[in-house]
Amino acid sequence: MQTKETQWVHTMSPRIHIIGLGSVGVIVANALASLRQRPDLTLMFHRRLSCEGQLSLTVNGIYNNVRSGFDVEEFHDGHWKRLPGQSGRRRPSSYDDPHVSPIDTLIVAVKANYTRSVLNTVKHRLSRNSTILFLQNGMGILEEVDESVFPDPEQRPHYMIGINTNGTSRTGQLSAHHTSLGEMPFGMAPRLSSPELSHGQWHQDPRLIRSARPMIDALSNSPNLNVRLVSVEDVLHLQLKKLAINAVLNPLTALLECKIGMLYSSQQPWIRRLIELMLEEISAVLRALPLPFQTSLDLEAEFAAKQLTSMVEAFARRLPQHSSSMMQDVGKGSETEIAYLNGFLIRLGMQMGINCPVNNYIMQAVLEKQESQRYGGDKQRASTHQQRKAQPL
Numbered sequence: 001m002q003t004k005e006t007q008w009v010h011t012m013s014p015r016i017h018i019i020g021l022g023s024v025g026v027i028v029a030n031a032l033a034s035l036r037q038r039p040d041l042t043l044m045f046h047r048r049l050s051c052e053g054q055l056s057l058t059v060n061g062i063y064n065n066v067r068s069g070f071d072v073e074e075f076h077d078g079h080w081k082r083l084p085g086q087s088g089r090r091r092p093s094s095y096d097d098p099h100v101s102p103i104d105t106l107i108v109a110v111k112a113n114y115t116r117s118v119l120n121t122v123k124h125r126l127s128r129n130s131t132i133l134f135l136q137n138g139m140g141i142l143e144e145v146d147e148s149v150f151p152d153p154e155q156r157p158h159y160m161i162g163i164n165t166n167g168t169s170r171t172g173q174l175s176a177h178h179t180s181l182g183e184m185p186f187g188m189a190p191r192l193s194s195p196e197l198s199h200g201q202w203h204q205d206p207r208l209i210r211s212a213r214p215m216i217d218a219l220s221n222s223p224n225l226n227v228r229l230v231s232v233e234d235v236l237h238l239q240l241k242k243l244a245i246n247a248v249l250n251p252l253t254a255l256l257e258c259k260i261g262m263l264y265s266s267q268q269p270w271i272r273r274l275i276e277l278m279l280e281e282i283s284a285v286l287r288a289l290p291l292p293f294q295t296s297l298d299l300e301a302e303f304a305a306k307q308l309t310s311m312v313e314a315f316a317r318r319l320p321q322h323s324s325s326m327m328q329d330v331g332k333g334s335e336t337e338i339a340y341l342n343g344f345l346i347r348l349g350m351q352m353g354i355n356c357p358v359n360n361y362i363m364q365a366v367l368e369k370q371e372s373q374r375y376g377g378d379k380q381r382a383s384t385h386q387q388r389k390a391q392p393l
């Protein structure tokens with residue numbers, strides 16, 4: 001009888017699965033589908049699609065592109081099912097039943113707060129030979145996934161992280177607008193809580209090479225996104241910088257319902273002061289961070305409050321017309337990623353004895369606004385729900 005382990009070896013093929021087909025998932029899948037040596041691509045939807053004929057993904061904006069020829073899976077009634085009549089490409093026999101067919105590489109582009117629930121639907125198809133690339137804002141997600149999705153370190157897939165600064169927004173169920181060209185460095189995921197998982201000669205690990213190489217090659221060659229493979233140290237550095245930017249700009253634009261550039265308007269000097277106060281706390285947390293590996297990264301210099309303040313302002317001035325997805329989420333009464341931005345920094349600070357009252361206040365304000373929007377003015381229900389949500393932070 002074949003063990004799960006031997007099954008993996010026999011079924012290895014350069015197929016990339018993508019879950020979370022919002023604006024980021026669409027531009028990434030579209031870019032991969034544009035490669036001359038295109039890998040097999042499976043798009044995974046967490047619900048039934050209303051789609052007739054062959055599914056295509058459209059990107060407009062700084063370039064225009066329509067791609068089709070994907071395999072498509074939908075999750076309903078507790079099972080992954082294939083949408084017939086899609087790619088038309090020959091599939092390995094192991095792919096006959098999508099609910100059980102193994103996944104070598106999975107790109108996750110759902111919002112941070114849905115990561116656990118989406119991975120719970122596919123965890124039986126992932127093994128220690130698989131690689132997951134997380135394309136999300138925020139931090140603290142991997143620790144949650146370790147704890148509640150893959151608690152056994154021996155069976156855990158490899159994790160990679162991509163830090164995406166391409167600006168995108170959704171224009172339809174299967175279409176996205178690429179509003180600004182950024183970049184998408186990616187690499188092995190650093191683990192703040194587990195130094196042993198962060199270090200080592202990961203690029204020499206045969207299991208990882210076998211599972212991740214096709215995805216690494218495909219992404220590195222894909223057009224329009226500025227993707228590049230970077231070291232684990234660089235991933236951590238870039239992740240922390242992006243965390244500081246998002247922890248300031250996202251909640252403030254959501255609370256003030258404005259574009260990023262408005263935060264620096266000369267008529268509102270108090271907002272600048274608020275940003276400085278938030279960044280002083282963020283700087284204290286980031287400078288005190290126990291690093292999981294030897295690195296030349298100078299936390300004191302890189303994350304000094306002044307440095308962070310200039311970095312956030314430079315980012316905002318580059319994209320003054322941008323609004324944040326947190327603003328849109330709050331507007332719709334949807335759950336935001338705040339627990340993985342300011343919430344993560346507050347929790348980290350608490351572990352090191354550093355208080356972040358300004359960030360905490362801002363986070364509570366976002367949670368309150370999000371809940372009151374969701375319950376449409378029912379203040380009593382919103383406040384009870386918000387208290388429940390805020391508790392673990």
Ligand SMILES: NC(=O)c1ccc[n+]([C@@H]2O[C@H](COP(=O)([O-])OP(=O)(O)OC[C@H]3O[C@@H](n4cnc5c(N)ncnc54)[C@H](OP(=O)(O)O)[C@@H]3O)[C@@H](O)[C@H]2O)c1
Binds near residue numbers: 111112167
């Ligand atoms: N947009 C940007 O410019 C940008 C830039 C940098 C980083 N990011 C980060 O990238 C991540 C993705 O952002 P986005 O803008 O692509 O978000 P998005 O447009 O909201 O897309 C998220 C996608 O995930 C799907 N989804 C939700 N729950 C799911 C579940 N349980 N299972 C499977 N799919 C599920 C959603 O499906 P539905 O169709 O049902 O909604 C949606 O298609 C976020 O962490 C964001 O902060 C975004």
